[in-house]
Amino acid sequence: MLIAANQVTKFYGKQDLIRRANLHINRGEKVGLVGPNGSGKSTLLRILLGELEPDEGEIHVARHVRIGYLPQDLLSFRGKTVMEQVLDVAEEIRWVEKQMRALQKEMDSGSGTDREEMALRLSQLMDRFQHLGGYDLQPRAEKILIGLGFEQQDFSRPTETLSGGWMMRLALARVLLSDPDLLLLDEPTNHLDLEALRWLEDFLVQMQAALLIISHDRTLLNKVVSRILELEGGELVSYSGNFDFYRKEKQRRLEQRWAAYRAQQEQLRQVQRFIERNRARKDRAKQVQSRIRSIERLELVEPPRKTEEMKFRFPPAPPSGRIVAELEKISFRFNERAVFNQASLVLERGVKLAVVGPNGSGKSTLLKLLAGELSPQEGIRRTGHGVRIAHFSQLHMDKLHPEKTVLEELLDTSSHPHQGELRDLLGAFHFRGDAVFKRVSVLSGGERSRLLLCKILLAEANMLLLDEPTNHLDISSREVLERALVEFKGALCLVTHDRELMNRVTHQTLLMRPQGWEVFHGSYQAYLSSWAGRNVGPPPAQANPLQGKSVRREKEQKRLEAEWRNKFYRLKEPIESEIRSLEKQVEVASQRLDEIQREMGDVELYRFAERAKAIQQEFETLRAQVRNWTQRWEELQAQLEEIEEQMARERPSAAQHS
Secondary structure, eight states, rough: OOEEEEEEOOOOTEEEEEEEEEEEEOTTTTEEEEOOOTTSHHHHHHHHSSSSOEEEEEEEOOTTTOOOOOSSSOOOOSSSSSHHHTTOOHHHHHHHHHHHHHHHHHHHHHHOOOOHHHHHHHHHHHHHHTTTTTHHHHHHHHHHHHTTTGGGGGSBBBBGGGOOHHHHHHHHHHHHHHHEEEEEEEEETTTTHHHHHHHHHHHHHHSSSEEEOOOOHHHHHHHHHHEEEEEEEEEEEEEEEEEHHHHHHHHHHHHHHHHHHHHHHHHHHHHHHHHHHTTTTTHHHHHHHHHHHHHHHHOOOOOOOOOOOOOOOOOOOOOSEEEEEEEEEEEEEEEEEEEEEEEEEEEETOEEEEOOOOOOHHHHHHHHHHHHOOOOOOEEEEEEETTEEEEEEEEOOSSSTTTTTHHHHHHHHHOOOHHHHHHHHHHTTTGGGGGGGOOOGGHHHHHHHHHHHHHHHHHHOOOEEESSTTTTTOOOHHHHHHHHHHHHEEEEEEEEEEHHHHHHSSSSEEETTTTTEEEEOOOOHHHHHOOOOOOOOOOOOOOTTTTTOSSSHHHHHOOOOEEEHHHHOOOOHHHHHHHHHHHHHHHEEEEHHHHHHHTTTOOOTGGGGHHHHHHHHHHHHHHHHHHHHHHHHHHHHHHHHHHHHHHHOOOGGGGGEE
């Protein structure tokens, strides 16, 4: 195990945001963390990182584990180029390289007094440089930057000239290059286009590091992770599988818990009826007392938290002509850069079109042209008969009145008379209870975005233009939007990096390329399946800066290294064996704990008080064992790391036999 949390609780005011959470992450394991917005996912990551202290419970981290962390908050870098900023994350490699160059320069100039000692020192530095991966650091940095969408000419660009989205890509590149043992990522895909997103998925699948990732991207969670942790209502629950498995298993467990709750309630009603009927009868006194004691001993099954599926239907789309919008040979430039050149598009009634292209290809500009908010500098824009347009963009926040409440904004938009249904819609986008009476002026940027999306959903339109509508939505809200768009009868142009939404809703794909536009008649996934040779190869490897300078190892050096390895193998093997055994025990116990939790939701269990009690005792015993095994595992890790430090000190140097 790299990291474990034991009975961790964190309060937010009087509310327990996280309640008695347990988790463990093993080497190389990839885990997704999901839950509604505001459920405490980012807080849990910060507790694991050590930035926040838990109010109760403990965090166990193996010694010398390197943790990489990408927060959700916008980061800022200044004073360096893009490449310099990325390479600076490898501080030790850069320091060793600087020492190597200085020593090599001194040797070349002949100013050193003891050349044999200098050669030994240089060899040691070169060994360390190679061990740290220094010789391929620059090629790895280039590969990561290009994968995330940077171009070669961007490498020398000052970081202060980057936009917020590109700054976040730079921060992501730094954490990926740092090569940690455990990677903690908080919604890393928010500012990535589809190509960069697919590259990141492949990188995460192939990397050796363990991963804990907060994401609302269902496609990524299916492809990358093998376990899901759900944090909801303060409770952290583990599911051994990808996102699709989690959804099915969660529903199965929920049905079991409801069945167990209803069965126990029926049992209680029957016992209560018996007590009421026989309370006054002396010949039944013992039986009545026995029933009362059985109720007192019974561990009550809590009713599961209700997870009602919010359903929303768009207002009926007004009738329109067959052609709802047309762009004919349009051109558009921005600061002398051609965004479109002689491009054409016809959008018909009922067509649902995904708009796909790299950042900067003009997707948002296209939607503004279709909406009539921009005019083409060349070419013609036409709108069909009876077309009513609703356009969602993150830049439209000024359409909200700061002095109105959330509910008033919807009442002003909708001709729908029922406040209850409006509040249901707001609840699906996390405006619940008194939150509907908040004034717009006090809402966060994410809240304003969700409110604006609600207004768009209520607009009586037959042409929807949606520009990244999911940016501030959690998975449940995305699914509400998805179901509504599937049933929408009008035309739709959708710009999104949520591939699940795109593939379920749209049936045509507009590919925006530098050489022109192309409409593919099928979903984005169908397009990917039909397109071969889409991946760009890695950049050419950089030459070794000190190639030809390394010292050849002789037979004696190999003999010494073999003795060195054998010595430390004998010291490490029993410790590593016990560590493997403990990790297996913890894994088996954790699986059994999951089984027990499912068993405790079984209908039949609570018909037998002794069986229910035994299951509860087993649960407590296993939980205590996991805690003890984790403590022993930490002790062994400390011993192992001391041995590895001794190994590093005693390793034979290549220069000793040059």
